Amino acid sequence: MLELKSVAKKYGYFKAVDAVSFAVKPGEAVGYLGPNGAGKSTTIKMIAGLLEPTGGEIIYQGRNVWKNLVWFKERLGYVPEEPAIYSHMSAYDYLIMVGRLRKIKESALKHKIEGFMEIFDLGGDMHSEIASFSKGMVQKVLISAALLHDPEVLLLDEPLSGLDVTTALTVRELVRRLAAEGKIVIYSSHILEIVEKVATRVIILYQGRVQADDSVENLRQLMKVPSLEDIFNQLVKHEDPGALASELVSLMRKG
Amino acid sequence: MDLVNTLNRGFGSLLVLVKHFFRRLFLNETVFFEEQMIQKTIGLIAILSIFPAYIADSLLFVYLLVPERGTAWVETAFFTTLIMLLIGLITLFEWEVIFLDRQDYSNLGPLPVRPLTVFSAKFISLIMFIGMFAVGINSLSSIVFAMYLGQSRGYGLASAAMLLLVHLVVMLAAGSYIFFALALVFGLFNILLRAKIFQRLSEIIRLGLIVAHIFIIYFFVLDTTWIFKKFKDIQALKENPTTFMMNFPPLWFTGLYRVLMGSREVFFKKLAYKAVLALTIVIAAYFFITLVSYSRYLRKVLPEGKKHLWPSLLRRIAEPVLNLTILRNQVERAVFWFYHGVFSRSRMHRNRIMSYLRGGIRSNYDHVDGHRKIFLEISVGQHAVVAVSFDFLFAYWH
Numbered sequence: 001m002l003e004l005k006s007v008a009k010k011y012g013y014f015k016a017v018d019a020v021s022f023a024v025k026p027g028e029a030v031g032y033l034g035p036n037g038a039g040k041s042t043t044i045k046m047i048a049g050l051l052e053p054t055g056g057e058i059i060y061q062g063r064n065v066w067k068n069l070v071w072f073k074e075r076l077g078y079v080p081e082e083p084a085i086y087s088h089m090s091a092y093d094y095l096i097m098v099g100r101l102r103k104i105k106e107s108a109l110k111h112k113i114e115g116f117m118e119i120f121d122l123g124g125d126m127h128s129e130i131a132s133f134s135k136g137m138v139q140k141v142l143i144s145a146a147l148l149h150d151p152e153v154l155l156l157d158e159p160l161s162g163l164d165v166t167t168a169l170t171v172r173e174l175v176r177r178l179a180a181e182g183k184i185v186i187y188s189s190h191i192l193e194i195v196e197k198v199a200t201r202v203i204i205l206y207q208g209r210v211q212a213d214d215s216v217e218n219l220r221q222l223m224k225v226p227s228l229e230d231i232f233n234q235l236v237k238h239e240d241p242g243a244l245a246s247e248l249v250s251l252m253r254k255g
Numbered sequence: 256m257d258l259v260n261t262l263n264r265g266f267g268s269l270l271v272l273v274k275h276f277f278r279r280l281f282l283n284e285t286v287f288f289e290e291q292m293i294q295k296t297i298g299l300i301a302i303l304s305i306f307p308a309y310i311a312d313s314l315l316f317v318y319l320l321v322p323e324r325g326t327a328w329v330e331t332a333f334f335t336t337l338i339m340l341l342i343g344l345i346t347l348f349e350w351e352v353i354f355l356d357r358q359d360y361s362n363l364g365p366l367p368v369r370p371l372t373v374f375s376a377k378f379i380s381l382i383m384f385i386g387m388f389a390v391g392i393n394s395l396s397s398i399v400f401a402m403y404l405g406q407s408r409g410y411g412l413a414s415a416a417m418l419l420l421v422h423l424v425v426m427l428a429a430g431s432y433i434f435f436a437l438a439l440v441f442g443l444f445n446i447l448l449r450a451k452i453f454q455r456l457s458e459i460i461r462l463g464l465i466v467a468h469i470f471i472i473y474f475f476v477l478d479t480t481w482i483f484k485k486f487k488d489i490q491a492l493k494e495n496p497t498t499f500m501m502n503f504p505p506l507w508f509t510g511l512y513r514v515l516m517g518s519r520e521v522f523f524k525k526l527a528y529k530a531v532l533a534l535t536i537v538i539a540a541y542f543f544i545t546l547v548s549y550s551r552y553l554r555k556v557l558p559e560g561k562k563h564l565w566p567s568l569l570r571r572i573a574e575p576v577l578n579l580t581i582l583r584n585q586v587e588r589a590v591f592w593f594y595h596g597v598f599s600r601s602r603m604h605r606n607r608i609m610s611y612l613r614g615g616i617r618s619n620y621d622h623v624d625g626h627r628k629i630f631l632e633i634s635v636g637q638h639a640v641v642a643v644s645f646d647f648l649f650a651y652w653h
Contacts, residue, residue, distance in 0.1 A: 050364045073367035084361035088279070100271045101366045 001025050001061070002047070002153055002184050008055035009042050009208075016042045018208040019056065024186060026152075029179035031199030031216075032188040039208040040188045041081050044157045047186070048078045060153065074102070077151030079159045081188075083138045087131035091122060091141045094130065095148065102149040109148075116144040120167060135162030143171060153184045160194060172198055192229045204231070268368050272376030273383070280352055280384050300391035303341065308395030310337060315403035323404055328523070331512050334400075335429050336505040337472070338393065342430035344468040345388055346437045350461050353381065353438045354445070354545060374545060381438075382431065389430035390423050397422040421515045428534055429508040435537040436504075437464070442544030493522060501525070507533060 003023040009016045017039040024030050034040045045051040047058055049069045058065040065072045086094055092113060099109040117126040120140040130138060139162050146154065156175070160168045175198045179185050189195050195202060196216055204212040212219060212231070219231045281296065314330040346353070355377055363373055397419045405415035444453055444460070500506060510526020518524075582588045 048365050050360075070367045070369060073365060076365065078365040080361065080365070082361070084358055086279075086358055086362055097271060097275055098366065101268055101363075101368055103267065 001059075002186075003059040004043075004047070004056065005059065006056035007043065007046060007053050007058060009039070009046060009051060010054045015208050017046070017053075020205070020208070020210055021056075022203055022210065022213055024184045026182045026184055027179055028201060029175055029185040029187060029199050031195035031202040032186055032205065033190065033192065033195060033202055034205035035190065038205045040190075040205055041157055043205070044078075044081075044155050044186065044188050048076065048080075048155055049073055072153075074149075075152040076155065077146035077149070077153070078155045079139075079142050079146045079157060081157040081161070083135070083142055085130055085138055085142065088129060090127045090129055091117065091133070091137075091144075092126040094141060095145055098145045099148050104149055112148055113144070116148070119170070120144065136164055136167070139163055140167060147174075151183070153186075154178060155186050155188075157188045158190075159187070160189075160191070168194075202231075268372050269376050269379075272363075272368065272373060273379045276377050276380035277383055280349055280380065296387075300388065300394075303388075303392040304395045307334070307338060307341070307392055308399055310334065311396040311399040315399060318403045325518075327404055328509055328513050331400075332506050332509040334396070335426070335508050335512070338389070338426050339429050339433045339505055339508075340468055340472050341392060342385065342389060343433045343437060344465065344472065346434045347461055347465045347468065349384070350437075350441060350457075353441060374542070377545070378542070381434070385430050385434045386427055389427040393423055393426045397426075418516065421512065425508055425512040425515065428511065428530065429505065432504060432508070432530070432534050432537055435534075435541045438541050439537060439544055442541070442547075446544065446547055496522065501529070504530075504533065 001023055004021055006019045006021050007017060008019055020039070020043055022030075032040055032043070042051060046053045047065070049065065049072060052066060060072055060075070063071070089097070095113045095116070096109065099113065100106075104112070113126070114123070117123050120143070122137060122140055125133070125137065130141065133141070139159070143159060146156075154175075159171060163171065172194060175185055175187060179200065187195060187198055199216070201215050202212070202219065203210055216231075311334055314334060315327065318327065355373065359373070400422045401415045401419040405418050440460070441457070444457055448456060507526050507530035510523040510528075511530040513520070513523040514527040577591070578588065582591050
């Protein structure tokens with residue numbers, strides 16, 4: 001089980017993440033939702049071992065993640081929000097390096113990479129440098145790098161960003177399948193439709209704090225609204241989107 | 256058993272990362288050998304090796320005619336200076352990839368690798384890079400040195416081979432020194448300067464250093480005799496060493512060269528000691544600076560690291576009051592808060608405004624104290640005009 005206990009991240013006086021607590025069991029796919037700047041990516045980076053929390057603990061299988069970083073990272077697959085990938089390398093070389101650092105056997109590694117590249121329709125481009133790739137192609141390489149070692153925990157931060165429809169559907173189905181196989185999946189996004197279809201449970205974050213943590217079904221019944229979008233709007237949006245759109249239009253026409 | 260496994264795994268990761276970082280030294284924004292990387296590198300080293308060999312030959316040719324009796328250290332010093340300049344120039348071309356950067360952090364951060372393994376791999380890759388260039392560009396010159404000095408002393412083949420080895424080792428040490436010294440400059444700027452200033456200044460400094468290096472190397476080729484004469488003067492200084500002489504890095508490595516060749520002279524021993532000490536210091540400092548500048552660099556570049564400004568309590572109270580009273584539109588508000596920001600963050604501007612106010616108040620006090628009036632009667636033609644004292648006005652206007 002992956003557990004966050006009052007995890008916080010402060011920058012000076014600013015609390016990016018404030019006492020966030022939740023636990024994810026194996027087999028659960030959790031949707032991590034929130035508007036821009038809510039602290040989603042910060043939380044994900046703290047779990048991934050990239051940003052040290054200023055408070056609280058992250059526990060996996062009874063061990064403190066930040067005291068056993070290498071051990072935890074061996075079990076972790078992470079797709080970052082900002083793809084700052086080595087652009088001078090080819091996709092194949094990049095995945096070979098990642099695979100070797102993850103101690104995947106050489107014979108299996110090459111076979112795996114070629115398979116991933118074929119499925120993601122990058123078979124013909126895998127030896128080209130990543131600098132020439134589109135955003136979606138880079139995302140496919142990052143997803144492959146996160147899945148290569150069959151991780152126990154999967155952190156996906158806006159994983160469908162830039163992906164074509166077919167690949168997006170494949171990834172969506174893959175997330176479901178992985179959760180069914182007993183993996184822990186945390187899926188951070190602000191695209192509610194996808195989260196609704198992928199996640200068995202949602203955590204809604206607003207201004208660094210958890211606003212709701214339950215299954216979509218329970219939240220619907222509890223809040224008496226028909227969709228996740230309505231739940232989200234009630235919890236984190238206090239303005240009427242229609243009124244805001246009208247205000248924007250009038251601002252555009254001013255002057 | 257666990258420890259052995261951990262070490263084995265760590266060693267495996269180290270090898271993968273050394274290979275990766277070494278490759279990255281050739282595949283970056285400055286140098287880009289995408290195709291036939293090995294062949295192009297060999298070609299470059301071959302071209303670079305001809306120039307030092309030619310210089311070594313013209314410097315040492317004289318020892319075919321006159322046997323060397325402990326005077327060749329001057330030529331060695333001259334030659335070491337040249338090699339250090341060449342390695343310095345190569346370092347400047349690799350300026351951006353000397354330190355770990357954001358890409359390294361983003362790509363290696365989520366992987367199960369210890370930070371120490373990453374730092375060590377980077378360091379080893381740099382040593383390999385310098386080793387390859389230092390040994391490569393000295394491959395021909397080492398033969399020239401071994402041939403001329405070996406023959407002059409009547410050495411056998413084994414001794415000449417030893418001489419060749421000494422030459423390569425010392426040039427590698429000298430090259431490493433200049434490489435890590437320049438890397439330190441880069442790291443220090445990274446630590447001391449703000450992100451924007453660092454980015455701008457770094458490029459200017461780099462350009463300046465490249466121009467200086469090329470100019471001096473060009474001077475070596477253009478007027479070898481003149482420079483060599485200057486170096487010849489230091490022969491006389493051996494008995495009476497000056498501070499400059501003892502602090503000139505190429506001479507330290509010349510001292511090391513002579514000591515490794517078997518010299519027991521105190522003068523060379525002192526220089527050799529300085530060479531070893533300086534090399535140790537720059538390498539240790541590089542490690543330290545890498546650690547410090549890496550975390551500082553990340554704080555500067557990561558989106559999470561940007562400073563979050565939270566309005567003070569005073570501002571939260573003052574802002575609506577000011578908006579209601581004197582700041583009536585967006586332009587006035589924007590101007591007011593801009594100057595507020597400038598004065599609250601810039602000590603220079605605060606001091607300047609305070610000095611204006613101080614000058615104005617003092618001048619007015621003097622005026623009022625002297626004339627006992629704020630208004631003056633001025634004659635304009637036949638009319639007398641009553642005006643506010645110019646002193647009073649201009650006192651505030653600088």
